[in-house]
Every structure is written in C-alpha cells, then in structure tokens.
Amino acid sequence: MKLLDCPVIGARPISEFDYMGEVRVPPFEADEAAWSDYVFNRNGAPGVLREWWYHRPSGRWYVLMRDTLTDRVVGHVDLAEVRYELPS
Amino acid sequence: MPWRLLKHGFKSSHDEPRFFPETKPLKNHYDVVIIGGGGHGMACAYYLAKEHGITNVAVLEQGYIGGGNTGRNTTIVRSNYLTPEGVKFYDTSVKLFEDLADDFDLNIFYSTRGHFTLAHTDSALRTMRWRAEVNKQLGVASEVVDRQQIASEVPYMDLECGGQSPVMGALYHAPGAVARHDAVAWGYARGAYNRGVEIHQKTRVTAIRTQSGRVCGVDTNRGSISCHQVVSMVAGSTPRITEMVGIRTPIEIFPLQACVTEPVKPFMDTIVVSGSLHVYVSQSSRGELVMGASVDPAVLHSTRSSFDFTEGLADKMLDLFPFVSRLKVMRQWAGMSDITPDFAPIMGKTPLQGFYLDAGWGTWGFKATPVSGKTLAWTLANDRNHELIEPFRLSRFADFDLVGEKGAASVGH
Numbered sequence: 001m002k003l004l005d006c007p008v009i010g011a012r013p014i015s016e017f018d019y020m021g022e023v024r025v026p027p028f029e030a031d032e033a034a035w036s037d038y039v040f041n042r043n044g045a046p047g048v049l050r051e052w053w054y055h056r057p058s059g060r061w062y063v064l065m066r067d068t069l070t071d072r073v074v075g076h077v078d079l080a081e082v083r084y085e086l087p088s
Numbered sequence: 089m090p091w092r093l094l095k096h097g098f099k100s101s102h103d104e105p106r107f108f109p110e111t112k113p114l115k116n117h118y119d120v121v122i123i124g125g126g127g128h129g130m131a132c133a134y135y136l137a138k139e140h141g142i143t144n145v146a147v148l149e150q151g152y153i154g155g156g157n158t159g160r161n162t163t164i165v166r167s168n169y170l171t172p173e174g175v176k177f178y179d180t181s182v183k184l185f186e187d188l189a190d191d192f193d194l195n196i197f198y199s200t201r202g203h204f205t206l207a208h209t210d211s212a213l214r215t216m217r218w219r220a221e222v223n224k225q226l227g228v229a230s231e232v233v234d235r236q237q238i239a240s241e242v243p244y245m246d247l248e249c250g251g252q253s254p255v256m257g258a259l260y261h262a263p264g265a266v267a268r269h270d271a272v273a274w275g276y277a278r279g280a281y282n283r284g285v286e287i288h289q290k291t292r293v294t295a296i297r298t299q300s301g302r303v304c305g306v307d308t309n310r311g312s313i314s315c316h317q318v319v320s321m322v323a324g325s326t327p328r329i330t331e332m333v334g335i336r337t338p339i340e341i342f343p344l345q346a347c348v349t350e351p352v353k354p355f356m357d358t359i360v361v362s363g364s365l366h367v368y369v370s371q372s373s374r375g376e377l378v379m380g381a382s383v384d385p386a387v388l389h390s391t392r393s394s395f396d397f398t399e400g401l402a403d404k405m406l407d408l409f410p411f412v413s414r415l416k417v418m419r420q421w422a423g424m425s426d427i428t429p430d431f432a433p434i435m436g437k438t439p440l441q442g443f444y445l446d447a448g449w450g451t452w453g454f455k456a457t458p459v460s461g462k463t464l465a466w467t468l469a470n471d472r473n474h475e476l477i478e479p480f481r482l483s484r485f486a487d488f489d490l491v492g493e494k495g496a497a498s499v500g501h
Contacts, residue, residue, distance in 0.1 A: 041485070
C-alpha cells in the first residue's frame with residue numbers, strides 16, 4: 001500500500017487523503033490575462049511544491065511540501081502561513 | 089526460417105539490415121529540431137520529409153525510440169469524442185492509421201475491434217447519446233446500444249457487475265481499434281531516416297537558445313546545434329521544456345498506470361471501457377489482457393507503478409469479468425501523462441517565434457500519433473497552425489475558448 005508520510009500525523013495510506021493541488025492565492029484585482037493565468041496555468045515542472053492534502057478520516061487539512069520528482073514529503077507548512085485576507 | 093538461421097550460424101557476422109542507423113555526430117545546424125523521439129516526433133519528422141521536402145531535421149531523444157509514453161499506452165485508437173473539433177481531429181487520425189502498414193511496408197498489427205464504452209448511470213448514458221449525435225453528424229460510426237446488444241456482442245461480461253452498478257447501455261464505436269505501438273514509432277522512424285532525417289537517441293536537450301525573441305538553437309549533452317525551428321513533442325516532460333523558454337502552460341503531470349495479464353486463448357474481440365468503474369481492457373494479439381485505469385491521485389514526475397493500482401483495477405475488473413480472477417498479472421508499468429484542464433491537447437505556435445508545442449497528450453496521445461505528426465509538419469512548413477489544430481492552440485486558455493473534452497477523453501477524470 002502506498003503511504004503518505006505526513007509530518008504531523010505520521011505515515012498513512014494515501015487512499016485516506018484527497019489531493020487538492022498547489023497552494024495558490026487568487027489575484028483579487030486582475031485583468032483578463034492575469035485572471036486566466038491564475039485559473040489555468042500551473043507550475044508543472046518537477047520541484048518542491050506546497051500542496052493541499054485533506055485527510056478524510058480526521059477531517060483535517062494539511063499543507064505539505066512535497067518533491068514532485070521523488071514523491072517525498074520534505075516539510076509541513078503551518079496553515080497560518082498560507083492564510084490570506086479576503087478584500088472587504 | 090531454420091535454414092536462414094543455420095546459414096547465419098556459419099557466418100561470423102550476419103547481414104540483417106539495421107532498422108535504425110548507428111549514431112552519428114551531431115551536425116552544427118539543422119533547419120528543424122524535434123525534441124522527443126516517440127511516435128509523435130517520428131511522425132512529424134516523417135511527414136516533414138515526405139510531404140514538405142524538409143529533410144535537414146534532427147530528432148533528439150533523451151532515451152530510446154518509443155521508450156516513453158509511446159511504449160506505455162494501451163494502444164487504443166478511436167474517434168468517438170465529444171466536441172466537433174476533437175472528432176474531426178481524431179477521425180483523421182483513425183483514417184491515417186488504417187493505411188499506415190502499407191505506407192511503412194511494416195505490420196503494425198492494426199486490428200479493428202469495435203469499442204464499447206459502458207454506461208452505468210443515467211447521466212453517463214446521456215453523455216453517450218450526446219457523443220453519438222456529434223459523431224454521426226461528422227460521419228463517424230457511433231451509436232448508443234442497449235443491454236441486449238451488449239450481451240450478444242460481449243457475452244462473457246457480467247452486465248449486473250456483481251449487483252454493484254449494472255450496465256444500462258453503451259456507446260458502440262465500430263472503428264475502435266488496437267495497434268502495435270512500438271511498430272508505429274519504428275515505422276515512422278525508418279520512413280523518416282530513409283528520407284534523410286537524423287535520429288539521435290540518448291541525446292538530452294539541456295537548454296533552448298533564443299535571440300531577439302526567436303529560437304536560434306538548442307544545447308544538448310552532446311553539444312550545441314543551431315536551428316530555426318524547435319518543436320517539443322515530449323508529452324510527460326513538457327513542463328521541463330517549457331520552463332527552459334519561460335512559457336507558462338496549464339499542464340500538470342500525473343502518472344498513468346497499466347498492466348497485462350498472462351496470455352490466454354483469444355476470447356475478447358472487442359475493446360471494453362467503463363468510465364464509472366475506471367477501467368479499460370482489450371486482448372492483445374498475443375492473448376494478454378491489456379488493462380488500464382485512471383491517472384494516479386497526485387502530481388508526480390515518475391514512472392514507478394504501485395500495488396494500489398493493480399489492487400484497485402482488479403477489484404473493478406472482477407465486477408465485469410468474474411472469471412479473470414484466475415489470471416495472473418505479468419507486468420505493470422506507468423507513464424507520465426501531461427494533463428490539461430479541458431482534456432484536449434495543446435498544439436502549434438507559441439508566443440516564442442520558432443518554438444512549437446505538441447503537448448497536453450494526457451491519456452489520449454497514442455491514437456493521435458499520425459494526425460499530430462501530419463498537422464505539426466504542416467504547421468512547421470507553413471509557420472501557421474493547421475486548421476485541424478487551431479482549436480488546440482496554447483492561447484485558447486487566455487481567450488477562455490476551451491475545447492471541453494472531459495466527457496470523452498478517457499475514464500474517471
């Protein structure tokens with residue numbers, strides 16, 4: 001069974017997680033070009049990405065730093081760090 | 089054959105002609121550099137030489153010919169897509185495939201089987217009616233069939249799926265076929281080589297050089313080359329190439345796995361696909377069941393396969409074909425799929441003059457091998473997008489003009 005080595009809760013079967021992609025911040029004021037870049041384009045090359053993982057059994061969200069070439073989790077990001085304010 | 093073998097046995101070297109040439113040193117200049125020596129790259133080189141007389145071409149391949157996704161797919165060829173743009177494009181490909189063996193004078197084991205896409209839900213059946221209507225409008229044989237017809241054509245399948253999710257109907261596509269993927273790449277490669285194209289294996293592109301907004305050459309692990317046009321036909325390695333030239337794309341890489349069972353007597357003469365169960369299967373000419381599923385759950389640049397895949401696939405296979413429980417899985421493997429948000433490819437010109445893309449092939453690349461080679465060759469020769477690939481241009485994302493092919497691209501996306 002393939003495991004995801006989560007630095008917070010330890011190694012768990014990857015089937016317990018939902019993968020939600022790279023952590024990104026939407027541009028709140030953007031022209032069409034900047035908006036389409038945000039909506040569609042991705043950092044597709046191999047490297048360490050900060051990604052959302054949702055652990056279904058515990059109902060918790062994690063932001064993990066994972067090397068997409070080796071599939072190793074190299075760190076964990078505190079949720080406060082990826083927080084952003086919505087424009088009022 | 090035994091006499092021929094015996095004759096060779098008495099000779100110190102045998103005179104069987106090499107299919108591919110020995111590697112020569114790289115020249116300083118080529119008119120066109122094709123990155124990627126898979127089916128698409130070889131087809132592009134072949135049509136450049138054959139139809140446009142452009143022969144000062146180098147195909148650079150970091151591994152060996154057809155060793156990437158060309159040799160890792162499940163070889164299904166079909167054209168029953170959802171959008172008119174997609175149907176026209178893939179139908180051209182099916183027609184080219186049908187004549188390839190003659191063109192190459194090489195058996196590509198092209199075998200028209202008929203292709204069933206099973207519907208287990210009302211909504212799946214609705215999408216299939218939609219697809220059938222689009223297909224028929226464009227002259228592609230495609231129809232929705234009921235349970236009785238499926239039962240008579242695929243009698244060895246359990247239409248109840250073990251009671252879990254009964255089959256309600258299917259989209260039947262008579263021209264659906266399988267082919268020998270290696271032979272397709274080799275046939276194109278030999279045809280291109282015989283017309284003067286140079287094929288360089290174990291040659292990795294490390295940088296793409298530009299000068300005043302246009303391509304002027306590439307650097308490789310075997311030296312530098314100057315050129316006017318570069319086309320990237322590298323599927324799962326596309327983001328590494330586009331990063332070299334600073335072009336942003338929506339492509340993300342997900343592993344796609346497949347496996348084959350031990351060979352058994354031929355019993356399955358159709359291709360069966362179930363989107364809801366995430367499985368597609370056909371029987372190869374050797375008798376192996378060739379099976380695949382949906383892509384892995386997370387982005388990964390790796391071709392390692394996992395036990396989770398075979399376990400999940402076997403579970404679904406047993407719902408459809410309970411008797412295969414006695415078969416053993418012989419081999420499993422993975423390829424890197426370059427997935428796009430609308431499940432259509434990205435082809436043609438880019439913002440960088442002289443740099444062209446043939447990418448975003450996700451889980452639907454093999455069937456497009458001939459047509460992508462042909463249309464990209466035309467695009468390179470004329471420096472404008474061929475009309476068949478204009479809908480698949482990179483700028484469609486900036487224009488919010490997508491080609492939504494999700495309902496027909498593959499399974500379970």
